[in-house]
Amino acid sequence: MHDETIILESDRTIKNYWNDLWRYRELFIILAWRDVSVRYKQTIIGVLWAILRPFLTMLVFVVIFGRLAKLPSDGNAPYALLVFAAMLPWSLFSVSLGEASNSLIGNEKLISKVYFPRMIIPVSTVVAAFVDFLISFIILLGMMGYYRFLPGWNLLLLPVFIILALLASLGPGLWITALNVKYRDFRYIIPFVVQFGLYISPVGFSSSVIPEKWRLLYSLNPIVGVIDGFRWCILGWNSPIYWPGFILSTVVIIFFLWLGIWSFRKMENSFADLI
Amino acid sequence: MAGVVVKSENLGKKYVIGHQAKGGRYIALRDVLVQNTRGLWSKALDLLKGNPIIQGDTLEEIWALKDINFEIRKGEVLGIIGRNGAGKSTLLKVLSRITAPSSGRVTIKGRVASLLEVGTGFHPELTGRENIYLNGAILGMSRAEIKRKFDEIVAFAEVEQYLDTPVKRYSSGMYVRLAFAVAAHLEPEILVVDEVLAVGDTEFQKKCLGKMDDVACGGRTVLFVSHNMNAIQRLCKRCIVLSHGRIAFDGESGNAIGNYLKSKDLNQQVSWPQISQAPGNDIIRLRAVRIVGDDGQVCSNFDVRDPLKLEIEFQVYKEAQLAISAQFIGALGSYIMASMDNYIRGSWGKQLPYSVGSYKTSCYIPGDFLNEGKLSINLWIYSPPFAPYVSPHIKLEDVVSIDINDSHDLGGARGAYPYEWGIEPAVRPKLKWTTELITEDNE
Numbered sequence: 001m002h003d004e005t006i007i008l009e010s011d012r013t014i015k016n017y018w019n020d021l022w023r024y025r026e027l028f029i030i031l032a033w034r035d036v037s038v039r040y041k042q043t044i045i046g047v048l049w050a051i052l053r054p055f056l057t058m059l060v061f062v063v064i065f066g067r068l069a070k071l072p073s074d075g076n077a078p079y080a081l082l083v084f085a086a087m088l089p090w091s092l093f094s095v096s097l098g099e100a101s102n103s104l105i106g107n108e109k110l111i112s113k114v115y116f117p118r119m120i121i122p123v124s125t126v127v128a129a130f131v132d133f134l135i136s137f138i139i140l141l142g143m144m145g146y147y148r149f150l151p152g153w154n155l156l157l158l159p160v161f162i163i164l165a166l167l168a169s170l171g172p173g174l175w176i177t178a179l180n181v182k183y184r185d186f187r188y189i190i191p192f193v194v195q196f197g198l199y200i201s202p203v204g205f206s207s208s209v210i211p212e213k214w215r216l217l218y219s220l221n222p223i224v225g226v227i228d229g230f231r232w233c234i235l236g237w238n239s240p241i242y243w244p245g246f247i248l249s250t251v252v253i254i255f256f257l258w259l260g261i262w263s264f265r266k267m268e269n270s271f272a273d274l275i
Numbered sequence: 276m277a278g279v280v281v282k283s284e285n286l287g288k289k290y291v292i293g294h295q296a297k298g299g300r301y302i303a304l305r306d307v308l309v310q311n312t313r314g315l316w317s318k319a320l321d322l323l324k325g326n327p328i329i330q331g332d333t334l335e336e337i338w339a340l341k342d343i344n345f346e347i348r349k350g351e352v353l354g355i356i357g358r359n360g361a362g363k364s365t366l367l368k369v370l371s372r373i374t375a376p377s378s379g380r381v382t383i384k385g386r387v388a389s390l391l392e393v394g395t396g397f398h399p400e401l402t403g404r405e406n407i408y409l410n411g412a413i414l415g416m417s418r419a420e421i422k423r424k425f426d427e428i429v430a431f432a433e434v435e436q437y438l439d440t441p442v443k444r445y446s447s448g449m450y451v452r453l454a455f456a457v458a459a460h461l462e463p464e465i466l467v468v469d470e471v472l473a474v475g476d477t478e479f480q481k482k483c484l485g486k487m488d489d490v491a492c493g494g495r496t497v498l499f500v501s502h503n504m505n506a507i508q509r510l511c512k513r514c515i516v517l518s519h520g521r522i523a524f525d526g527e528s529g530n531a532i533g534n535y536l537k538s539k540d541l542n543q544q545v546s547w548p549q550i551s552q553a554p555g556n557d558i559i560r561l562r563a564v565r566i567v568g569d570d571g572q573v574c575s576n577f578d579v580r581d582p583l584k585l586e587i588e589f590q591v592y593k594e595a596q597l598a599i600s601a602q603f604i605g606a607l608g609s610y611i612m613a614s615m616d617n618y619i620r621g622s623w624g625k626q627l628p629y630s631v632g633s634y635k636t637s638c639y640i641p642g643d644f645l646n647e648g649k650l651s652i653n654l655w656i657y658s659p660p661f662a663p664y665v666s667p668h669i670k671l672e673d674v675v676s677i678d679i680n681d682s683h684d685l686g687g688a689r690g691a692y693p694y695e696w697g698i699e700p701a702v703r704p705k706l707k708w709t710t711e712l713i714t715e716d717n718e
Contacts, residue, residue, distance in 0.1 A: 008372065008381040030412040038400050113395045114413055115372035115387075269375040272368065273290065 017265070021117045028120045032127035035099075039128055050135040054087045061087075061204035071205045074231060075238025078147045084140055085234040086203045086227045089165045091136065093223055094194040096129035096166060100173025101190045104181050108275050118268045119261075122177050126166055133162070140234070152236040161229035164253060168222045171256030174264040181267070182274045202227050207242070215245055222256065225249020278348045280465060280496050281370065285379035286343040288365050288520075289336050339365040340520045343379070352497045354511030354528055356504075356535050358649070362520040363500045364469065367391060370498065371467045385464030385496070388415045392469065392694060394454030399443035403434055403453055406442050410457045424460045431486075432456035447691055459486045465496045484509070504532050541649070543575040543677050550590060554669050558595050559656060562588040562633070564674045566652075579681040579688060579703060582642040585652060588635045595658055596626045597668070599636055602653040604673070605646065611701040614638060617659060624660035643688055643705035651676035 040047055065071045066079035073079045100122040104111065107121050180186045201223045210218050218224055225246045231239040340362045347353050357363050368374045370381060371389030396413040397406050407428055411421040429435055432453040442450055484506060491497055491510050501507050507514060507528060514531030516524035524534040544565035547553035553560045567584050568574045577583055585601055603611040616636060620626040654674045657667035681687045688705040
């Protein structure tokens with residue numbers, strides 16, 4: 001028996017929202033599991049896709065930026081590793097941003113028929129993106145073996161940056177998915193942002209090629225900090241972190257996360273009326 | 276108060292709809308630009324803040340629910356009845372926390388589960404087994420709870436041998452059975468149920484109703500919406516009648532149903548015993564207008580499959596060309612269609628005149644054609660070649676009205692479709708559909 005009392009009033013933000021979110025953790029897990037299993041069901045390509053996409057993009061970048069443009073790598077790190085170490089967080093970010101942004105619309109039926117804290121939906125899609133990430137991480141290990149490149153203890157800190165990458169996608173993801181409920185045009189923004197972002201973020205090149213005086217400004221792009229962090233973990237001291245930039249990126253990530261959560265919660269009550 | 280588990284105080288739910296103003300003879304481009312840029316800025320700001328933006332120049336508030344006060348005691352089974360659009364679904368959505376109220380307050384003690392449709396969240400790619408867990412979690416069951424009841428659910432749904440088949444390969448009957456089986460094993464303290472019993476074949480419906488009986492007798496608090504008066508009478512002792520978003524009646528089910536049927540204020544026939552008082556003029560006067568069934572009996576409640584006839588009796592005092600036009604108006608005042616008799620009496624302006632005498636004209640409306648809900652008739656009688664709006668002899672609005680129901684027993688135009696139509700269409704014809712298997716190849 002639960003001896004709880006719920007009071008429903010207009011404009012009352014649900015008390016204990018975060019507790020409620022915790023109470024619905026089983027639903028969260030099962031929705032995440034649904035997203036993952038539907039993604040890999042039916043097709044072998046599902047798994048293959050998670051491997052091929054970042055790998056092929058990496059090859060193209062190595063040829064264009066490393067061979068043709070002859071951009072320098074970080075320290076002694078092989079150029080392919082430099083690119084792949086950035087490809088990983090970039091795909092994690094872009095896939096989870098894309099999935100989160102479309103998540104509410106994709107679950108229209110649920111939202112109009114059942115109550116649960118709506119934030120579960122975008123957050124659970126991020127988990128599915130994380131599974132993609134784990135699969136491509138295996139390639140990284142393979143590549144490290146191929147280049148006989150031994151990572152340092154920094155690698156242990158990788159989870160911190162993985163979380164940072166997820167938070168970076170969750171902030172804008174929450175905001176856009178909420179807006180998407182009423183204004184379906186927002187879904188067109190994401191493919192554009194992702195395509196554009198791939199080139200303005202230091203994925204195909206090292207962020208050290210950016211002139212020193214622009215580097216702080218460049219770090220306004222939150223992904224710059226995440227990618228630098230990944231490279232630092234994977235390539236070790238070949239790729240030192242530019243701290244002022246990293247802190248700025250983190251602040252931007254936190255700002256977007258705050259904006260995302262704040263606006264999501266504000267719009268959450270009306271989702272069922274609008275969707 | 277002790278024992279009260281749901282308490283609604285002055286509950287209201289408002290929707291805001293924008294209308295585009297049509298006034299003004301001409302619009303200057305400059306005005307449009309100024310207005311739109313100003314609007315753009317404030318709207319962009321709203322967007323950033325997450326405030327709703329509503330299109331249109333004038334806003335209209337529609338109260339889907341207003342001043343709703345009631346209490347439900349623990350273990351009570353409360354029925355909610357009312358016409359389409361009376362606010363039943365909105366009320367359930369507010370109580371199950373899907374949408375927030377606009378005014379007033381609801382206090383709920385205990386865990387609520389809502390069942391507004393069966394199979395919410397079912398994923399076609401997943402197997403029956405997986406969908407049981409998924410759907411159970413969506414309805415608020417814990418994993419342990421589902422595990423415990425798993426066998427019972429499977430047995431109820433009768434899908435044992437297809438448990439590991441993706442549900443997209445299920446027949447619609449199996450799908451619905453599985454979906455209902457999960458829902459039927461919910462054990463919340465308060466259960467909110469929309470018209471979901473009306474699914475599946477008759478046999479399964481009986482089973483569902485039996486299950487609902489168990490639930491109702493098991494001391495659970497249940498809120499139950501249905502169009503099925505038999506089910507309401509059987510399951511609920513007490514009923515609330517909603518009408519235009521307000522509570523029209525709250526009390527014993529039998530009385531509530533009586534009130535509901537009466538409140539429909541249908542007027543399936545009208546007659547004027549004193550013809551001098553009847554609508555008309557010195558050329559023609561009405562005697563009676565009525566809607567009858569196929570058997571010629573006056574009736575106020577039609578099944579969507581039944582044909583009906585509009586009968587008009589009138590007296591002609593002077594020989595004249597006459598045209599009769601009936602307009603069909605839907606429940607919310609929507610204009611469904613108009614039909615005229617003039618084609619039966621020759622070409623326009625040269626119609627065979629009606630000689631002096633008493634007449635009966637009837638218009639036959641086939642079954643499986645009109646939508647469900649209230650239907651009312653506007654009647655115009657005029658003389659060609661004039662247009663109907665040029666001094667018609669008779670112009671009456673809402674002369675007669677009836678109610679049309681689409682039953683859920685598979686024979687109607689809705690077939691096995693259990694949900695609302697969304698945007699209510701004007702007509703609901705049962706058109707002819709055919710499907711043939713072209714080839715059994717899978718590519």
